[in-house]
Amino acid sequence: MSFNRDSLVALCLILASGGLMLASFEIREPDYGVLSPAAWPRIIIIIIGGLSVIYLIQSFSTPQKDISPVPKKTLKEFVLYWRNVIAVFSIFALYLLALPYLGMLVGNILFSFILLTVLGGWNAILTHLVIALGASGGMWILFTHVLEVFLPRGSLTGF
Amino acid sequence: MDIFLEALLNIIDPVTLTYMVIGVGAGLMAGSIPGFTIAMAIVLTLPFTFSMPPAQGLATMISVLVGGLSGGLMSGILTGIPGTPSSVATTFDGFPMARAGEPGLALGIGVWSSFCGGIISAILLVLFAPQLAMVGLEFQPWDFFMLVMFALTVTASLAGEHLVKGLIAGAAGLFIRTVGEDDAVGVGRFDFGSDYLLTGFDFIAVLIGLFAFSQLLSDLRNPVTARNALSDRKQVKVKIEHRRAIGILFRNWTVVIRSALIGMFTGILPGAGGSIANILAYDQAKKAAKDDSKFGKGDPRGIIAPEASNNAVEGGALTPLMALGIPGDITAAIMLGALLMHDIVPGPTFIKDEPALAYSIYIAFFLASFIMIGMQSGVLRVFVLVTRIKTYILATVILTFATIGVFALHNSIEDIWTLFFFGILGFIMRQFGFPLAPMILGVVLGNIAELNLARALAIDSDPMLFFLRPWSLFFAIIAIFSMVFPIYQKHRDTGSLLERFFSPLVLLSISLPLFMMGGLLRTTLAFAAIAVSSFVMWRRFGKTKKG
Numbered sequence: 001m002s003f004n005r006d007s008l009v010a011l012c013l014i015l016a017s018g019g020l021m022l023a024s025f026e027i028r029e030p031d032y033g034v035l036s037p038a039a040w041p042r043i044i045i046i047i048i049g050g051l052s053v054i055y056l057i058q059s060f061s062t063p064q065k066d067i068s069p070v071p072k073k074t075l076k077e078f079v080l081y082w083r084n085v086i087a088v089f090s091i092f093a094l095y096l097l098a099l100p101y102l103g104m105l106v107g108n109i110l111f112s113f114i115l116l117t118v119l120g121g122w123n124a125i126l127t128h129l130v131i132a133l134g135a136s137g138g139m140w141i142l143f144t145h146v147l148e149v150f151l152p153r154g155s156l157t158g159f
Numbered sequence: 160m161d162i163f164l165e166a167l168l169n170i171i172d173p174v175t176l177t178y179m180v181i182g183v184g185a186g187l188m189a190g191s192i193p194g195f196t197i198a199m200a201i202v203l204t205l206p207f208t209f210s211m212p213p214a215q216g217l218a219t220m221i222s223v224l225v226g227g228l229s230g231g232l233m234s235g236i237l238t239g240i241p242g243t244p245s246s247v248a249t250t251f252d253g254f255p256m257a258r259a260g261e262p263g264l265a266l267g268i269g270v271w272s273s274f275c276g277g278i279i280s281a282i283l284l285v286l287f288a289p290q291l292a293m294v295g296l297e298f299q300p301w302d303f304f305m306l307v308m309f310a311l312t313v314t315a316s317l318a319g320e321h322l323v324k325g326l327i328a329g330a331a332g333l334f335i336r337t338v339g340e341d342d343a344v345g346v347g348r349f350d351f352g353s354d355y356l357l358t359g360f361d362f363i364a365v366l367i368g369l370f371a372f373s374q375l376l377s378d379l380r381n382p383v384t385a386r387n388a389l390s391d392r393k394q395v396k397v398k399i400e401h402r403r404a405i406g407i408l409f410r411n412w413t414v415v416i417r418s419a420l421i422g423m424f425t426g427i428l429p430g431a432g433g434s435i436a437n438i439l440a441y442d443q444a445k446k447a448a449k450d451d452s453k454f455g456k457g458d459p460r461g462i463i464a465p466e467a468s469n470n471a472v473e474g475g476a477l478t479p480l481m482a483l484g485i486p487g488d489i490t491a492a493i494m495l496g497a498l499l500m501h502d503i504v505p506g507p508t509f510i511k512d513e514p515a516l517a518y519s520i521y522i523a524f525f526l527a528s529f530i531m532i533g534m535q536s537g538v539l540r541v542f543v544l545v546t547r548i549k550t551y552i553l554a555t556v557i558l559t560f561a562t563i564g565v566f567a568l569h570n571s572i573e574d575i576w577t578l579f580f581f582g583i584l585g586f587i588m589r590q591f592g593f594p595l596a597p598m599i600l601g602v603v604l605g606n607i608a609e610l611n612l613a614r615a616l617a618i619d620s621d622p623m624l625f626f627l628r629p630w631s632l633f634f635a636i637i638a639i640f641s642m643v644f645p646i647y648q649k650h651r652d653t654g655s656l657l658e659r660f661f662s663p664l665v666l667l668s669i670s671l672p673l674f675m676m677g678g679l680l681r682t683t684l685a686f687a688a689i690a691v692s693s694f695v696m697w698r699r700f701g702k703t704k705k706g
Contacts, residue, residue: 005591013327020334020349023351024348024349027347027348027349028347030346034613034616034620035343035609035616035617037341037343037344037346037348038348040337040608040609040612041349044330044333044334044337047330048330048331048334051323051326052327054323055324058323082380084379084380084381084382084385085379085380085586088376088379088558092558092579092582093579096572096575096579104563104566108562108563111559112555112556112558112559115558116555119379119382119386119551119554119555120386120549120551120552121386131552131555131556135555135556135559136559139559139560139563147207147210147567148210149210149567149570151567152566152570
């Protein structure tokens with residue numbers, strides 16, 4: 001019996017279930033309706049909590065060799081291992097924050113160009129620029145002119 | 160007849176036909192790219208269909224689906240890497256046949272098997288969906304609630320040893336749909352004072368995030384493979400040998416029909432899709448063959464079986480969707496999302512209430528199979544070009560496309576945040592071994608479950624009715640057995656009590672609700688179930704005693 005990655009996930013789920021159960025008591029109870037708005041979510045939370053306890057017990061009884069081990073790495077190795085994923089998350093979050101200011105067209109061109117360059121390297125920077133302009137511009141034309149979908153304009157760029 | 164004509168005119172409209180051709184082409188491409196699943200292609204098509212009339216939108220999605228199911232064989236046969244999990248078994252004989260100098264024949268057999276599987280399942284869909292809908296008319300809210308629970312447990316049970324993780328994922332999917340205003344009384348839930356949470360998560364953005372975004376992140380994780388192209392082939396000079404392939408299919412018609420039936424049946428089961436059907440059909444084709452020595456070395460039957468079955472799956476998956484409003488697999492769940500997006504709620508009365516739309520689905524299914532045949536040769540050339548694109552370029556373009564698509568749903572930047580959050584959640588879940596299929600089904604079916612629970616309790620507050628009504632008891636029983644199934648599988652060939660008595664116990668248990676349903680057919684089925692169960696138990700118990 002040992003504490004492993006699955007045990008940690010199970011514990012987090014149990015804690016989350018507890019937190020959500022507490023939050024369910026904040027749901028207003030109206031005087032009308034048969035099923036309380038909090039009833040169904042509570043049933044689900046109880047099920048998740050119960051299953052998480054089973055998951056925790058299972059995680060203790062699972063032999064270590066059956067569990068994909070947590071890579072024991074330094075922070076630098078961890079960042080290097082996950083660098084592409086971290087890059088996508090970070091660039092996407094920045095893109096979302098900048099979207100109201102840059103607008104969909106400029107935002108998408110910048111997002112795809114930066115992401116392509118970060119993932120693919122600086123050697124093919126011109127190719128990345130062409131792809132970013134072509135793909136984002138093409139999609140912008142398709143959505144705004146063919147499908148007639150309004151795409152957000154940026155407060156700084158104006159389009 | 161008028162309705163049929165109306166549906167036909169809906170589909171053969173030049174704009175719809177154009178969308179269908181583009182859809183089949185996109186599906187063929189998506190299916191042929193390893194790592195780019197059919198579900199991902201369908202989910203990315205969804206935002207496009209928002210501005211289309213329902214029949215046109217569904218026809219486009221069906222075209223992507225049919226194309227995707229057939230596209231996997233190109234990659235599997237030519238490179239040995241299956242384009243989708245639905246065509247894993249195709250590589251067993253398709254790749255050896257191609258390497259032996261017959262790639263055109265292998266592709267021809269695959270294409271025509273896919274076509275036959277699709278057509279057979281389309282015919283069965285037309286025949287069975289209305290019959291199943293008639294059964295569905297007997298369902299009351301208790302039964303629908305239990306049917307959703309059954310769909311979730313059976314999907315979770317497909318996670319095998321990770322059943323608990325599958326069940327947690329399914330329950331989490333149900334929970335996600337509770338965030339925001341309650342549909343029945345309009346009370347905010349789990350909004351924590353945020354307007355964004357009060358409006359709830361748009362479930363299509365959730366689906367795209369969970370499925371597409373997380374998949375792209377997984378593809379990009381390794382910096383080395385992210386910079387590689389899928390294939391370094393410069394060109395493929397292959398001419399699909401249609402005539403020879405059709406001749407071989409005629410000689411092996413029993414394999415075609417058996418495999419299509421396996422695919423159809425697998426598709427009807429919630430959660431079980433082409434990834435299971437193609438292996439099952441291959442296995443059955445091998446077992447049924449008088450001489451199986453050529454299997455694995457380029458036997459045509461080894462291509463026919465998986466390809467006919469994986470295309471038949473969708474006819475099966477659409478049957479419970481159209482008849483009961485319960486999707487048979489993830490792609491059908493996304494189709495359900497498309498229908499809900501247009502304020503159409505499928506259920507037992509769907510075929511009766513929306514006959515033109517139902518017929519449009521049937522016609523689109525047939526037509527897409529023909530378009531697929533016509534487009535295979537052309538797409539083959541494009542496939543080679545696409546496989547030369549580096550993974551990170553493909554992923555970035557798809558991600559940009561997904562972002563605009565999600566925004567286009569409601570012109571809302573909040574939906575892109577939803578895509579982002581659920582992309583992260585989906586990626587983490589993949590890393591920790593949680594299956595995504597039960598969660599997606601939970602998200603899609605969450606509202607249906609809650610609505611039927613509320614309706615049932617409004618009619619009668621006695622919760623025991625969930626276990627006392629024949630159909631709900633039936634679904635409860637098979638839901639329980641579906642959860643035990645992974646344990647049964649683990650004990651197979653061990654001679655344990657569970658292995659010996661699992662099947663007879665299933666039969667014995669379902670005989671009770673069958674008796675409760677009444678009527679000559681169901682009572683006869685109940686007696687038959689008891690008779691078979693008793694016979695099997697007697698034989699196995701005898702063996703146990705002797706042992």
